[in-house]
Amino acid sequence: MNAQTLINSLNYRRISLPADQDLDFEVSLVSQNTHELIPNSVFIAISGFKTDGHDLVTQAINQGARLIVAQKPLQVKVPVVYVRDTRRAMATLSAIFYDHPSQKLHLTGVTGTNGKTTVTHLLDAIYRYHHIKTGLVGTMYHKVDNQYLKAINTTPANHKLQKLFAQMVEAKVQAVSMEVSSVALVQGRTWEADFNTAIFTNFSQDHLDYHQNMAEYAHAKSLLFSQLGNLQKGKTAIINQDDTLADFIITSTEAQILTYGINTDADFQATKLHHHAQGTDFTLQALGQSYAVYLPLVGTHNVYNALAAIAGAYVYGLDLKTIIAALKTVTGVKGRLQLVTGPHEINAFVDYAHTPAALANTLQTLKPLTQSRIITVFGCGGNRDADKRPKMTQIAQKYSDLVILTTDNPRQENPADIILDMLRGLDDLSQIEIELDRRQAIRKAVALAHPGDVILLAGKGHENHQIIGDTITKFDDVAEVQAAFTCN
Incomplete structure (x- = not known):
């Protein structure tokens, strides 16, 4: 699509057009990501929560951007289209570029x-x-x-x-x-x-x-x-x-x-x-x-x-x-009450429940289907809503016979601090155990399980990784509980 035709779709405020530049070229890509850019791209500078695209304009030009869409003043040697809101401009330009x-x-x-x-x-x-x-x-x-x-x-x-x-x-x-x-x-x-x-x-x-x-x-x-x-x-x-x-x-x-x-x-x-x-x-x-x-x-x-x-x-x-x-023909979604069959009539369920309501729904569903005890293993994500942490522990405690608190993508937070939040306001800790290493927490649940027990691994569901600090490592609850069943 021709750049001038594309830009005409915007209610732009003004265009800064260097004397030796024009908008008569075919646009190859519209993007806010400098890593995606190729020659003749349009780069849209988005002010995000962690980075501001306006600070990356030089990098974008070096990557092939021939036109910049911005909402802050820039000093560059390529055409710049200034708009009130680059997020709205990105929505409009992307839809037009790909023909709605x-x-x-x-x-x-x-x-x-x-x-x-x-x-x-x-x-x-x-x-x-x-x-x-x-x-x-x-x-x-x-x-x-x-x-x-x-x-x-x-x-x-x-x-x-x-x-x-x-x-x-x-x-x-x-x-x-x-x-x-x-x-x-x-x-x-x-x-x-x-x-x-x-x-x-x-x-x-x-x-x-x-x-x-x-x-x-x-x-x-x-x-x-x-x-x-x-x-x-x-x-x-x-x-x-x-x-x-x-x-x-x-x-x-x-x-x-x-x-x-x-x-x-x-x-x-x-x-x-x-x-x-x-x-x-x-x-x-x-x-x-x-x-x-x-x-x-x-x-x-x-x-x-x-x-x-x-x-x-x-x-x-x-x-x-x-x-x-x-x-009648549907099968369950991975990580949504996903059954993992173990020995001695011990079954585990892996579920993405990571909110108070979801955890309550899952445990209420399992209760009538369980012959004996429910052992719940879960954690709360770091750098996320801390207010729900004690609420989730209270729910787990209400519907479970044993609760093992552990990690769930602690990110930049100290896992021990997250656990303290999860315990906030609880008086009776008799049915709660703590194991910060999620792998060991799962193995502990399997080791403590009796015939007829159900183990719920909540929070991660389909996820195949664990985020600790800035490090992402492979971790899959289904694989971990299968391994624990094999070793037990």
């Missing part, structure tokens, strides 16, 4: 504190059952049809997201399921992403290290829905009617509303739930009809996830009977 790819896809965004990964994977499985080519954007990985790509962030930056959408269009993908984080919404990473459907799962404490308070966090979640109708009409918001934030989300959008729930009258309601070791049976009440549903996943929280996916697939245009048939 999201408008050629059926895009469903899923936001909420818990359940985003499972809902997107359930939707993806339903689509694939119907022979629909799919894309995924999320925590574990990004997927373009059958090609899996490494995910750095749950929701990528604008230029990466638009490039990913363009790859999906090229691969003839039809339906995309996308996790949308609250941080990404505040930072505008989803600007110019043309969502057809937005799903709200639930709301509970998380990310208060970023949002400061629950009101700000709630506002962040609502942004996906308030922006849903801005590009065109015919959009749908799918809301968990049972959640306390439901009415707030509903009033934040002009889109069509569909609701789902268990405890309240909703458009898609689950009744007569029956939990068993092989999954969950329930009756779906929808569109004036009743349907028997078998879901090969355990837990009430997964019934909510399934209802969200059913509603999303219905909005796409699929028949409810075939949607229900597709659900």
Whole structure:
């Protein structure tokens, strides 16, 4: 695309154009990352939390940037387009450069504190059952049809997201399921992403290290829905009617509303739930009809996830009977209540539960499925919301027979200080043990387990690494507990 044509799409304030320069060249790339740049790139200077792109302009030019988009004064020998907000400019330029790819896809965004990964994977499985080519954007990985790509962030930056959408269009993908984080919404990473459907799962404490308070966090979640109708009409918001934030989300959008729930009258309601070791049976009440549903996943929280996916697939245009048939074939998501079978009828479950509500849901799910005791091993992430640490310990203590506190990506914090936070306000420590080395904590849990016990390894889920200081080392809870079972 011609640089002048690209820049004309912006409401820019002014252009600084050196006498020996012009904008008559074909743009090869639009990016905020100096490491990605090639000759004839457009570099967008973003003022981030750790680095300011305006300080990297010389490096960008040396890497091949021929045009800079900035919001602060620069002294450089290439053209500079000055705008009020480079984040908004990046969203606009990226969408135009890749020819608005999201408008050629059926895009469903899923936001909420818990359940985003499972809902997107359930939707993806339903689509694939119907022979629909799919894309995924999320925590574990990004997927373009059958090609899996490494995910750095749950929701990528604008230029990466638009490039990913363009790859999906090229691969003839039809339906995309996308996790949308609250941080990404505040930072505008989803600007110019043309969502057809937005799903709200639930709301509970998380990310208060970023949002400061629950009101700000709630506002962040609502942004996906308030922006849903801005590009065109015919959009749908799918809301968990049972959640306390439901009415707030509903009033934040002009889109069509569909609701789902268990405890309240909703458009898609689950009744007569029956939990068993092989999954969950329930009756779906929808569109004036009743349907028997078998879901090969355990837990009430997964019934909510399934209802969200059913509603999303219905909005796409699929028949409810075939949607229900597709659900029978789904398998669990890695690191989400993932079963690891051990000797002597000792089983372990690996789960990503890293918030108070998620940990409570997981333990409440395991309780009726456990013959004997529950041993919970978990930690809390460093440089993250410290207020939830003692709350999670209290929940683990309430629903477990033994709790082993350990590390979970302590980052730049002292692991011992994190443990002290986790113990804050607790009087009875009789059922709590401390082992800072997560590998040893898992081995201790296995060594202490009796026949019929269940071990829950919570917090890391699908993650295959541990972050201690600035060092990232390989670490996989599933592999570690398998090794512990073998050695025991």
